[in-house]
Amino acid sequence: MIETKNLCKSYRKSEALIDASLRFEENKIYGLLGRNGAGKTTLLNCIDGRIFSSSGEILMDGEPIPENDKKLNDIYLMTEQMLYPENMKIKNIFKWSANFYPDFDIPYAMRISEKFGLDVNKKSKALSTGYSSILKCVISLSVNTKYVFFDEPVLGLDANHRDLFYRLLIEKFSEEPFTAVVSTHLIDEVASIIEDVIIIEQGRVLRQDSCEQLLKNGYTISGRAADVDSFIIGKQILSADSIGGLKTVCVMEPLDRSKVPPELDVTKLDLQKLFIQMTNAAEDESKAL
């Protein structure tokens, strides 16, 4: 298990992470969701040791990760940045990855490169944005470490390649379970594959929960304003919209359907809508403070 405890990262003018405490258990697929600038990439970079946190701890099975080769070797982080040498051919990148990660599967990497249409004789600098992402996806899927962090894995990928990536991820996970953490803005696309969700907003962890639990408690209630108002007393409201005499409210709480008046409409929120409502509510709260 990877654990962060009260992780903080501040730059001169801003706080990128504030008291981020999280857990990544083994053999699960996590969705790391957050708005632009929320702190997702900063969090992943801190875990992998690419940047140093200002305070807090990052542990794997109780041992600190930063500058610990044994623990770092169990992690692979794929980010938007291409850190491989520009003039290195892709097949050589695979070869070197196998040197650094003994379980790297070169034949598998070659096979899925072919599926993606990636030319392994090309140099990394010759790749388009989409194919750079594909290269990183191929390596991430072939590296066979305990923890693989995907930061915007489908950036620049067309719909076909995105679908292929998700299928390969599920296949890989089914054959040899590992911990995958997928950080993405395309929430609808990952909603069906992620088990647990972590939502980060303005450097803070807003929520860490199973996808199922989160979706169980998120719903909208709509109807006449007076009826809605009397039903939502004492409930945790995410947002409220009124048009004329009608009102729609997003609620984040367990719902007993038998207690819902018949004149009210209840709809379950999907993950994307829930995410939008939760982050908007958090933003409004911080502005109010």
Added chain:
Amino acid sequence: MNINPTLKYQIGDQKKSFFIFWIIMCGLLVLTFVASMILMAVYGSFDSSNDTATQIVTPFYGYYMFVASVCGIYLFFSSIGSFKENFLMMQQNSVSRKSMFVARLETIGIMSLIMTVCALVFYYLTWAVLRIMFMIEGSSDTMALSFAEPNSNAILTLVETLCGFLLLMAIGYFITVLFYRLNKTGKILVPILVCVLFAVFSTLSSIFASHPIVMALEKFWLLCSATMSAQIISQFCFAAAFMLVSWLLIRRAPVKRTI
């Protein structure tokens, strides 16, 4: 520690440029000999019975130092280009900064040793070809085979060359690490500051030549270069100092955004 693949990578990174360097050196040597042969054809060949052989051999003492200097320049510049790409590659492959630095120390040691041996081999190769071309024999042969200066120790000369290479690589590495850590303003200010300090120091040390601090610095410099052994020790210590400062800069170095 993840040193083996890291060391393999860092040395592998130097291999191509190393071979290209020696191909160029050999090429230049061939060109020089071809030019000499053309001159010989035009002006006649040398005979070891006259003084010309000695005239070729005597300046040849400096030839080893010339070869070593060229190798040193190559090592300095190869060291300057060795940090950023390696660092990013190591970070991508989850190698700690500690392992990367230890592998770098080993790389510097190995490269310096290989270069010392190569410089010596190149020297003897040049001498062998000269012998054949100019039919040089006898006492001139013995003189030229000693690449060390007269009255100095050949082993010490080799060790001094090795330490010189270590120092040049350490300085090159320090410069590249420093520039990686500096921000944009720093990258402009530091070179200016170094030039200004150098100019100021040179001026002040000549104006205040008898000042205790200036005299102490001169004494220190003389102490470091008085004998070959002193030169070896001081070069090694300076190399160690540069690598120590480089480590202090590397240990908290972040991966900077490259896009």
